[in-house]
Amino acid sequence: MKYLAFFIKFIFLFLISYFVIGTIIINITGETGINKTVGWAWDLTSFIIPLSLIYFSTYSALFLMKIKTNMLFSILSILLLLFSVLFKNYITVFFLISFLIFLSNVIFSIYLKFKK
8 A cells, every 4th residue: 555655746746747848858859840842830749738738737636636546557668768758750649648547547446436
């Protein structure tokens, strides 16, 4: 039980630090511009900041409502978030996979909470 409480606190603190560091990194490396052929251009990395905010706020809400999450899904999504920061070439792939695992973790946790 002590490990679970430590892990939940770790998730909360990790997401705060990830959001701050991720925001700084994405603002430095973000690409925006005008495509001369089409007239506009956008990249999926511009959506990472709002998705990180959703990620952070949802885990915070689950923590405050004392809803238990699946530890395996949480660890896997955190590892993929770390990989998305480490490997900048695959930031979109790792972040989207991490976000899908995160969504399945949230849905599964809420389902188990209301099932009881």
